[in-house]
Amino acid sequence: xxxxxxxxxxxxxxxxxxxxxxxxxxxxxxxxxxxxxxxxxxxxxxxxxxxxxxxxxxxxxxxxxxxxxxxxxxxxxxxxxxxxxxxxxxxxxxxxxxxxxxxxxxxxxxxxx
Amino acid sequence: xxxxxxxxxxxxxxxxxxxxxxxxxxxxxxxxxxxxxxxxxxxxxxxxxxxxxxxxxxxxxxxxxxxxxxxxxxxxxxxxxxxxxxxxxxxxxxxxxxxxxxxxxxxxxxxx
Numbered sequence: 001x002x003x004x005x006x007x008x009x010x011x012x013x014x015x016x017x018x019x020x021x022x023x024x025x026x027x028x029x030x031x032x033x034x035x036x037x038x039x040x041x042x043x044x045x046x047x048x049x050x051x052x053x054x055x056x057x058x059x060x061x062x063x064x065x066x067x068x069x070x071x072x073x074x075x076x077x078x079x080x081x082x083x084x085x086x087x088x089x090x091x092x093x094x095x096x097x098x099x100x101x102x103x104x105x106x107x108x109x110x111x112x113x
Numbered sequence: 114x115x116x117x118x119x120x121x122x123x124x125x126x127x128x129x130x131x132x133x134x135x136x137x138x139x140x141x142x143x144x145x146x147x148x149x150x151x152x153x154x155x156x157x158x159x160x161x162x163x164x165x166x167x168x169x170x171x172x173x174x175x176x177x178x179x180x181x182x183x184x185x186x187x188x189x190x191x192x193x194x195x196x197x198x199x200x201x202x203x204x205x206x207x208x209x210x211x212x213x214x215x216x217x218x219x220x221x222x223x224x225x
Contacts, residue, residue, distance in 0.1 A: 035214075037162075045154070045162065045205055047214040058212045061114075094161060099152060099209050101173065103161040 002026040002102045004095050009107030016085050016111070022078040022095030022104055030073040032098050036080045038091035039106075048093070049080065063089075085111045115139050115208050119217035125225045132193040134220045136206035141186050143210070150209035153182055153191045154216075157202040166191065198224060 008020040020036070036048040049069040050058045057069055068081040078095050092106040116139040126132045142149045153166040164173050166182035169189060179194040193200060201224060206217040 039156075044203075044219045045156075045207075045216040047207075047216070050212070050214070060213045099150065099164075099167060100154065100162070100207070101164050101167070103163070105161055 002097065004097065004102060004104035006093065006095050006104045006107040009093065009109045011110045011112065012085055013113050014086060014111055017081070017083045018085065018109060020080040020082065020093055020095075020107060020109070024076045024078065024095075024097070027097070029071075029076040034071060034078045034098075035096045035100065036069060036078075036093055037096055037100065037103075038089075038093045038109075040088070040091040043091075046091075051078070082109070085109075087111050114213055115142075115211045115215050117206055117208055117215050117217035119204075119206060119220050122218060122220055124220055124222045126193075126196045126222060127225045128198065129195050132196050132200075132222060134191045134204055134206075134222075136184075136189045136191070136217050138187045138189075138208055140211070142208050143186065148210075149185065151182075151184070151189050152207045152209060153180075154205045154207060155200075155202050156205070156219075157199075160202075162205070196222070196224070 003025045005023045033052040035050045039045050051069045066084045070079045090111050094106045095104045118137045120135045142151050149169050151169045154162045156162040165176050170182045181192050183190050203219045203221050205219050
């Protein structure tokens with residue numbers, strides 16, 4: 001069974017940092033592009049970042065220069081390093097496989113003083 | 114960025130009746146590889162999103178056949194032939210042709 005499990009969310013002050021992780025199982029992780037997608041409270045979905053199987057990386061303009069996506073194929077894991085966090089980054093963050101055929105359960109990030 | 118515009122944003126439907134959601138993109142979603150990367154997602158209350166349709170009209174595994182997708186170029190439609198109680202939630206279209214990938218605003222479906 002394909003499974004994605006996010007972790008690392010929490011409460012952080014504006015300007016702070018968090019590192020999200022996504023543990024993947026049930027498929028050949030190295031063969032798939034992987035994404036982070038978020039949903040802010042009361043808002044719609046926003047594609048945050050995407051890393052291909054060959055490590056090409058894309059970011060939404062809203063996070064470019066502040067967030068860094070990475071992957072460790074040996075550990076079947078996806079990461080999102082989030083720096084200089086802002087209140088508008090408050091959201092549930094999901095990792096997703098490929099064109100979001102499979103999603104994790106999400107991890108909540110709250111940026112507030 | 115490609116803007117995805119859904120309508121309606123709110124869709125009250127009687128159980129057993131059909132429902133239709135429109136999605137329009139600000140530019141063609143035909144990729145240089147010939148595919149059209151238009152997807153539909155459902156997010157039920159309290160759950161993670163779930164993909165229903167890929168590349169305009171291909172139902173994902175386990176998706177009931179009452180869901181269907183159609184369209185081309187810049188105009189796309191998701192149809193539910195007979196709405197059931199479990200279909201309540203928010204529906205999103207999404208384009209994966211041009212980076213950044215973008216979602217529509219979401220259509221909230223509920224039961225009348």
